[in-house]
Amino acid sequence: MSQSAPAVPPVIVALRAALGADEVLAGDASPRHLKDWSGVAGGLPLAILRPRSTDELSRMLAICHAHDQAVVPQGGLSGLCGGAVPGAGEVVVSLERMNRIERIDIDSGTVTVEAGAILQNVQEACREAGALLAVDLGARGSCQAGGNVATNAGGNRVIRYGNTRDLVLGLEVVLADGTVLSMMNQMVKNNAGMDLKHLFIGSEGLLGVVTRIVFKLQPLPRGVSTAIVALDDYAAALRFLRHAQQSLSGQVSAFEIMWRDYLQTAVEAGRLRAPLAGDYPVYVLIDMHCGQPDTDARRFEAMLEQAIEAGWILDAAIAQSVADAEAFWSIRDGVAEVLRDYAPTLNFDVSVPVAHIGDCAQRVRANLERDWPQLKALFFGHVGDGNLHVVVCKVPQDHDSLERIEEAVYGVVRDYGGSISAEHGIGLLKKPWLGYSRSAAEIALMHSLKQALDPKGLLNPGKVL
Template identity: 55%
Template structure:
């Protein structure tokens, strides 16, 4: 510690301005802060900063700015693109001590939260006050609201509540030079000039540090209907999607499509069983959550009957209990076990226009089979959000084909005007593929914004752009 301090004016300045427990060096930082969920290339940062409030974040950034010291924001470190991954010469700024959750404003249905709060705690606070937090992702027990905002996260229930962006009314951010911009708006209508929060949502810690947010909450649903469905093909799934939107409206809460190779793989795993008979061309987990106990169940069953009559469904299992619902979701969530069963797989989080989805899967199938005959391929995703997840594994190669697999998938994304990132952002991992999805003019405008807000380039360098 003494050695690092002697040679670092920025660390000396930080220690002089802040209480000692706000700064950790060397072994005291802990390996957790050396990388994110990607586990890519772990690096011990120069220091770990642990502010307790917005003023301390401001002081830290003001000092780092004055010394041109690069800073990487860290939340729950569940990111899947290396966005919070530090370099050895960078300072990591963790929001983990800024986790206060305010009172729910019952009249407006809003909740003001510090950025380091764990998403699951935010959801629990909303529910305790009789509201629903529309934001929900698989990493809810570890990820932070600040990380969710910085990545514009969204998971299974985006079809109903939208992405993080759609659930935010206000933000407080600290700019690269330490300026605090507090825009903790609680009103739905506020067109008073530029809506600045949108600059920072999804900017992955490159434009400012999010310190607080105002969430827009939703009514807590009182009913849940859930079914696991077998369909002949993707075309039928798209027809069911249109019908479900028309008949269930805002209560449609999940539309998870699984291709047969995914379904057959997960139902062979220990503890995962299929409630459906036979083999089918496509599988669908359909869920609706509503507030009308008298009508919701009947409406859901009428939808399924109609789809069955139209020939869009081959088989259906409707959950009769909470245990059934959990069993169906367990099947979809078995993806969490892939790291154990396919440790060297390549995984992709991409989007395609719905009318190009079938072609995308066909193209990846054909190219992957031609390149690596018999390799494992799996497809699943949040179809209603255009989001496709792809898993490719070439057995016995220890992941050595990963760059070629990436090229194959992103060539397809480019050709069909998809997006290289649907949910997870760009971070470090997808940086070289940004131009597949964004035009030169879009990327030039991103650079202009970065230059305006962080002219010295100290915030999360080497990420996104």
């Protein structure tokens, strides 16, 4: 006797009836929808929903809400905290089809995009139109604009232009019950009541699904000056940062620090060329967006010469071409190759006040070397915005060891009043440590906001809180 096919869940029947089978893939989820860059493996979702418009997404969420169906929004899956990983029986909403760049308005200084637009595609379109979208991070070729907003992505240009939050003027969001919340503001100044978009920027899909964004654009720089410099220690890097900011009138657009261990490992893993002949304790990648290339290039060189004369930097290499600058940045962005070659790794993205980054790094290193002398730990980060990254390589995979290594890092961060997540979000992996950076009262208020906007708890359940 032949077995009958399993019954199709009523929510899937309702979704297919309303939207068609092409929009609702049930029972055949692609493996790429099961995990993000964190490596956290999810359960098998009930279906993959692929809306083409805000209206379709609204109808999908309304049906899921009526059937008490949990939903996990997904963007480019470049997250490092498991924030977009589905649980078994949940429904994934993939924004990949909602990828249009709707309008670039040079006069107003805005670009309007759908949430599924790839960041690099938006950057290139804006550049061709003569403007700069300053949101920039190493995952630019795969991350999506909506994910950047949902995690308040930081990246390489925060020192000059700010986090994603600082570059979002307007949003469109679909709430858990399908309500469309249109906040597509295009003005820098708009004080008409509460600015609700900030509820959703950095909320990691817990309060609503971002569908469209208005980003603020910057004038396209006419030139970029880039250098890698060598220094004795973090204190020297901090003096150099203050000097560069003052000498270049705030035009420093990136100031990336790499301790020796990270630079050497990234060069080796990426089969890259070392930028300087010597071996130094600390390196900084600095660049400046400028408006007068010839004049500003001379100012940049003079700034470096003054720093060498003052003894703050030991050596420097200035990019003489775009290829040189890209080679410098390939070292800083080489963490993907490091994670590949030294897996399994534990990756930390923390922040403390800028003045304390050096001390924080020293204390974390001392903790790790004391208890796990066999492990390699790599340190790098964005000095100007207080962001320190730590990669611990080839870590043991038992729960006790992982928890103790995390405590060795997060305990120091807590002592400095810092954040366990500078730019990557909380997701699943950092959820147990949220109390190290947020008070009980703050977390209680987050729960209240979640209850108000998603009383059934259907959006991205189990994440963050």
